Amino acid sequence: TQSPRHKVTETGTPVTLRCHQTENHRYMYWYRQDPGLGLRLIYFSYDVKMKEKGDIPEGYSVSREKKERFSLILESASTNQTSMYLCASHSGSLSYEQYFGPGTRLTVT
Amino acid sequence: QQQVKQSPQSLIVQKGGISIINCAYENTAFDYFPWYQQFPGKGPALLIAIRPDVSEKKEGRFTISFNKSAKQFSLHIMDSQPGDSATYFCAASKKAAGNKLTFGGGTRVLVKP
Numbered sequence: 532t533q534s535p536r537h538k539v540t541e542t543g544t545p546v547t548l549r550c551h552q553t554e555n556h557r558y559m560y561w562y563r564q565d566p567g568l569g570l571r572l573i574y575f576s577y578d579v580k581m582k583e584k585g586d587i588p589e590g591y592s593v594s595r596e597k598k599e600r601f602s603l604i605l606e607s608a609s610t611n612q613t614s615m616y617l618c619a620s621h622s623g624s625l626s627y628e629q630y631f632g633p634g635t636r637l638t639v640t
Numbered sequence: 641q642q643q644v645k646q647s648p649q650s651l652i653v654q655k656g657g658i659s660i661i662n663c664a665y666e667n668t669a670f671d672y673f674p675w676y677q678q679f680p681g682k683g684p685a686l687l688i689a690i691r692p693d694v695s696e697k698k699e700g701r702f703t704i705s706f707n708k709s710a711k712q713f714s715l716h717i718m719d720s721q722p723g724d725s726a727t728y729f730c731a732a733s734k735k736a737a738g739n740k741l742t743f744g745g746g747t748r749v750l751v752k753p
Contacts, residue, residue, distance in 0.1 A: 567745050569729055569743035570743040577738055627735060
């Protein structure tokens, strides 16, 4: 699950998007989805407190204090961060499949 | 630099027709090629996937064709139904690199009744 599902905020304000999985998956990911660009990886985590940058980490940070929760933090939101944000998880075993949440629609005005 | 290029961006097909979506990749280290289906208001869901040691995989009306030498793969939706109307994404990943998915730009498919 992801929360909130929709958020409107002003430029310069801090924003935290949350993701919660109940599958005991080791890996968790944050993507942003923009028309024509598909999904692009922002950050991922392979364990509690462990993280790696994805393809577009600038302007974002993440936190994983518990295995089931992974947060995306925008320290100072900007208009170019208006997007759909998708969280995903992966067991880390033989299966390659990533499972996606429903997304958070973020609008920065 | 988009490592996975997807075409077309959109397509309209009549019910019962065949939908074909193509993807090309650059990184020969990719070892997993999934297709995801996304309905409005939902997150993407895995539809079908293929490994590079197989040239074709079929699941029901959905088939992936894979051409390793050309670095291309495609999704064929046979007997397209209105319920198949969705956005489809191809992707590629390398499990050794944390299974990070690199997605194509997406194809919006509309199946007309």
